[in-house]
Amino acid sequence: MIENEMMNIDEMGELKRPMQELQDELMRNHRIDPNLYIEYDVKRGLRDSAGKGVLTGLTEVSDVTAYDLINGRKIPAEGSLYYQGYNVYDLVDGLKDRKFGFEETIYLLxxxxxxxxxxxxxxxxxxxxxxxxxxxxxxxxxxxxSNANIMNSMQRCILTLYTYDSDPEDISAGNVLRQCLELIAKLPLIAVYSYHSYRHFRKDETLFIRNPEKGLSMAENILLMLRPDGKYTELEAKVLDIALVLHAEHGGGNNSTFTTHVVTSSGTDTYSSVAASIGSLKGPRHGGANLKVQDMFDDIKAHVEDWTDEAAVEEYLHKILNKEAFDHTGLIYGMGHAVYTLSDPREVILKRFAKKLAEEKGMMEEFALYELVERLAGRLIMEQRKLFKNVCANVDFYSGFVYTMLGIPKELFTPIFAIARIPGWSAHRLEELLNASKIIRPAYKYVGHHEEFIPIEER
Incomplete structure (x- = not known):
């Protein structure tokens, strides 16, 4: 049994009161007047007043588009995603029956x-x-x-791999490429083995560690290592392979990839860079969103008796938007995107494969519910928030459903995202090392007070 070295607030005993006082002091002295952000035109979240990302760099790795330029005006369009200039629709369609789609994508990126x-x-x-x-x-x-948050385990393992590297601090392109390829290849094992260890040591389940097999794709080996019987269907492997392809890269501005650029610009090692990006992806506003979607649908299914009753589903979605149901945040998860307007190409493609998998699994009732919520939610959000910009479903909308049909446990939802995204991080790290020459250092304006120092005995 692992000893608990860290205390929570309820276990602090005599420390509880002074800790509460310190927390109160913290809250009193760290609140910034929100009007100051407007006064100084601060680009909060590195976005302008319209929510568009502030230009902070250049990249050739991928492109994300959601508008057409007509007569000098930006007109909302179906979303497009390009990897090294190739449209992701063409890449997926071009794979046909080939099983190494993710490996081809890694090579391309x-x-x-x-x-x-x-x-x-x-x-x-x-x-x-x-x-x-x-x-x-x-x-x-x-x-x-071991612990239930596999993202934490992945960070710890990656940082420890530093000590197993004979030349961990060498940031020459060749050495970084070698390190990146090793981490891309090892991350699925780290994730799956961490999950099995957690289930064994924390849940008293049987521990089994299965090695990957040569000749199988990364998607096939993930299913092989994860499942007790090691069996999977051809369609299951294909859908997971496509999911990895679609999550592999999404421009330099997403939070975890920007983290890669920021940390890489400091000149630090590859292991620290990847661990930092995993820390970013771990957040529920980024990689953890598909978990919230899945939990939301579990809640909808529990409270709406007839999933085909459009009026009943719409009524419950209104409750969610009004903060009367689910997690009381007023959010319909999986809907909306910072860039895409009419459609997210990743969602469009993944939905197609989700339907095929639902047919194989006999889960078309659940798929129909997802389709219904997708159709209703965009309109309801626009009406509720009086938006003129279209609200489309994003890739998180169907990804959790796909993972559930594949028998992937919730603890591995975000780690699967990390396994998919590390090729993109690697491409951006190499791009930053080969092209940039300055440490990334945005400005923050000081809006506090200058105080006269008073000796402690006079305070």
Whole structure:
């Protein structure tokens, strides 16, 4: 049993009162007048008054578009996502029945071109050779201090891999590429093994560690390692592969990728950079959103007796928007995006595969409920908030449903996102190292007071 070294506020005993006083002092002295943000035209969240991201850098890795320029005016359009210039719709359609879609995407993001058959075969062989963790590392690192938040376990394991690297501080392009490829290959093992360790040591379940198999795709090996019987269908592997492709990259401005740029610009090592980006993705406003969507649908299914009753579903969505139901935040999760207006291409593609998987799993009633909520929610949000900008479903809307149908536990929802996104982080880290020359340092305006120092005995 792991000792609890950290106390919560209720366990503090004699410390509870002074700790509460310190918290009160904190709250009194760290509130900034919100009007000052307007007065100084602060780009809160690095966004302008219209919510558009402030330009902070250049990238060739990917492009996200949601408008057409007609006669000098920006007109909302169907969303598009490009990896190294290739439209993600074309990439997914071009994969057809090939099973190494995620591996092809990794190659494209890192090297700026699609691999030929021989290049892909060689790359897949390289990635498999890197797709290993020693028994000692699994025992001494992965299994130690296990907990339910696998993102935390992944950060800890990645930072520990620094000590296993013979040259961890070398930030030359070649060495960073080697480190990135190793981390991309090892992260699925770290995530799945961390989950199994948590279930064993915290839930007293049987521990099983299965090694990945050569010749299988990364998606296939994730399902192989995760499931007790190691079995999966061809469609299951294909859908997970597509999900990884769609989450692999999304421009330099998303929070975790911007974190990659910020941390990389300081000149730090690859392990610290990736751990920082995982810390960003862990947040519920970023990578954890699909969990909120899944919890919201569980709540809807529990409170709406007839899922096909459009009026009943709409009434409950009104309750959610009015902060009367679910988590009382007034948010319909999975709806809306900072960039996309009419559609999120990732959601459009994933929905298509979600339907195929729902048909195979006999879960078309649930899929129909998702479709109904998607159709109603955009209009309701626009009416409630008096918005003129269209509100579309984002990729998180169906991803949790897809993972659930694949038998992936909720503890691994966000880690799967991290497994998918680390190729994008790697491409941006290399781009930052090869092109930028200054540490990223935005400005903050001081709006506090200048005080005369008073010795402690006179206070």
């Amino acid at each position: 890192l090297f700026g071109k699609l691999p030929g058959e021989e290049e892909l075969k060689q790359f897949v062989d390289v990635m498999f050779e890197l797709e290993t963790l020693s028994g000692r590392f699994v025992r001494d690192v992965v299994m130690k201090a």
